[in-house]
Amino acid sequence: MSDSRQRVTLAITGASGAQYGLRLLQCLLAADVQVMLMISKAAQVVIATESDVDLPGRPAEQEAFLGQLYSAxxxxxxxxxxxxxxxxxxxxxxxxxxxxxxxxxxxxxxxxATGASNNLIERAADVALKERRRLILVPREAPYSEIHLEHMLKLTRMGAVVIPASPGFYHRPQSVEDMVDFIVARILNQIGIEQTLLSRWGDALLGEAP
Structure with missing residues (x-):
């Protein structure tokens, strides 16, 4: 892979909210970012349940399919x-x-949070933590138990950024896609990638004549 592009590791796991991960992948590729992608087995089930994406089972086939789908x-x-x-x-x-x-x-x-590293997704996250690199986690659960909250607090103290998949409404979303884009925009802002999915707070006021 060429070193000229920004590189991002993306993992899609088995929580509800597959559209967040797929839309983020689409936006990263559109921004000319090199993406190293991992999709858990549970995520493949969720993608089939929550979207119209007919994802193949093998990594090489997934790479070809998603690359074509999102014009990589x-x-x-x-x-x-x-x-x-x-x-x-x-x-x-x-x-x-x-x-x-x-x-x-x-x-x-x-x-x-416990450093299990039982698969490549967990190992990649462990690498991000040990190397003091940016790790962004987007949990989607309701309600959160004390265990979940303790893990989020622990990871935040380690330097990870936790962005719950909780869309805001101040931008007056008109569709489910708008609500998905709200979270994806927040992730892109954290990564430092320019995005036009969501206006930054105060932009409208700054554009008004005095």
Missing amino acids: APDQLRVFGREQWMAPVASGSGAPATMVVCPCSTGCLSAI
Whole structure:
């Protein structure tokens, strides 16, 4: 993969909210970001349930399918399997500076908080924490138990950023897609990628004549 593009690791896990992860992937590729993608088995079930995306089962097939679906440039998208330990994301010497888990199941949240590293998603998140790199977690659950909240607090203290998938309404969303874009825009802002999905707070006021 070329080093000229910004690189981001994206993991989609089995929480409800598959559209958040898919839309984020689409926006990252449209922004010319190189994406190293992992999709858990549970996420594949959720994607089939919550979207019209007919995702293949094997990583290589997923890479080809999603690359075509979202018009990725050659070598812009790489998809890795759960035990592909030689993937760049498994080591601090090869992993991108930013990782996003979107959506992040509470099971994955727990595994990351305890350093389980039982699969490549968990290992990649562990690498992000140990290397003091940006780790963004997007949990989608209701209500949160004390266990979930303790894990979020623990990870926040480690330096991770927790963005619950809780859309705002001040932008007056007209569709489910608008609500999805609200969260995706917040993630892109954290990564430092320019986005036009959501106006920044106060922009309308700054544009008014005095």
